[in-house]
Each structure stands twice: as structure tokens, then as C-alpha cells.
Amino acid sequence: MKARIWGCRGSLATPGEQTVRYGGNTTCLEVRAASGKVLVLDAGTGVRDLGRSLAGERIRELDLLLTHLHLDHIEGLGFLAALFDPDCTVRIYGPRPDGGSLADKIAGYLSPPYFPVPFEQFDASISFVELERDTWELDGLTITAAPVRHRGPTLAYRIAEGDRSLAFIPDNEPGLEPESGLELAAGADVLLHDAQYSDEEYAARVGWGHTGTSHLIRYLDDARPARAVMVHHDPAHDGETLETLLRKARDGSSCPVELGREGLVIDLPPS
């Protein structure tokens, strides 16, 4: 299995000189199985470029796993090329909303007045799968979804192929619930985890649903992934600020830690 980051900014797309080093597109991760199966995790603004790339490869079947419906995780969805291709099939998975259905929430967002094209006019064959705590098999992958601590219904995912595994937990607040998502993160080959705040920022934003550096360090010590990738970078954090946070995380954690950046490829060959 192979993964590629197409966006790892949190909250708001943040283009410009300040964010060139790690990227300004919001959250989107491509995972590709040995079978060729393509999963897309989250549909932030990064999904637009991913969609163009997949269209170029004539990939016509996509499984899109949304962690939740905050705009930074869906704002690229209306620009995903596959949705406008009648030959494409897109299955959209996401958490069961508190009220209404996942389909209604997505269709409402991708319709006037928020979006120019009514959802019924998208050309692809689109279906929805609501998840809570689920595990299923898909073309050689085992996918597990579980709720995590954030504002509103929110999932994280673990994707396993053979004995290799990747956990994706972009929005999580272990400061309020240290065990949140640990069932997915524990022992993963790679863990991509929320690293939005410095400790000072977190102290002013307790309950906003994200992770400060010291809580990240403690979380990594509990989860013990073989490799940790900091994601969901705050819009206010330029490259230098992110590298300062990275140094602190590396000093405190016994896990190898790195910063997520657009274009980062994570290779997990069969062991």
C-alpha cells in the first residue's frame, strides 16, 4: 500500500508564501492498495488536484472516506473530477450525522445557494455509507472506522493491507480524552495525527477539538506507531513555526516524528 498527502492544512485553505513549504490545501490523503484500489480520505481542497490526477489515469471507481463534515474536510468535493464523469462510481462514507442523513448533508452543501450545480445534476453514480464503529474488507484492504473526540460526529480510520497499517486521525482532542482513537493508532506502521496547536495555543482553545504538542507527545507514547506524521497544520503556522513544533515533538517522543507536507509519499510495501 502507498499513501500520498494532497493536503494537510487544517481549518482553512491557506495559500501564499508563508505556507509553501508544507502546503496550504486542506486535508486530503490518497491511499492505493497493491490491487490498484484507490481510497480517498477527506475531500479538502487538496482533492481537486488528486481528482485531476485520477482522471488522467482513467480511474473510474473511488471510495471516499470522510472523517467528518467540517468544511475543511469537504470543501474540495464539488471540484472532484470524478463527480462530473458519468462513467465514474463514487461511494462516499462518513459519520452518521446527529440529525438527517449523510446524503442529505452532502447534497445540501453541494447545491445552490452554496454551490452552483444542484446535486442531482452531478453525472457520476454516487452512493453513501453511514458509519459509526465499523470494519470492512475492500479489495485486499481492511478498513476500520471509529469515533474520535472532536466537535460533532467525527471518525478516524485505520487501513491495513496484510500486516502493514496506516492510521488517519486528522482531528482529535486527546487533551480531553487521552484514549480517543488509540484503538486505531496503536502499533500502526504510520500514524497521521492532528498536530494543530502549540501548547500555548491549545491552552486558549480547549474544547475546540484539536491537539497541542505535549498531548501529541503523550499520545504517541501511548500509541507507539513506527512512524508519526504531524498533520492538520494551523493556518497561522508558517514553515518555521511548524519546524519549531516538530523539534519539540521530536525532543519529547521516542517515536520517529515528521511533518506532513503536500506531495509526501508514504510507502508501505509488504513486509
Ligand SMILES: [Zn+2]
Ligand atoms: Zn479539520
Ligand SMILES: [Zn+2]
Ligand atoms: Zn473538524
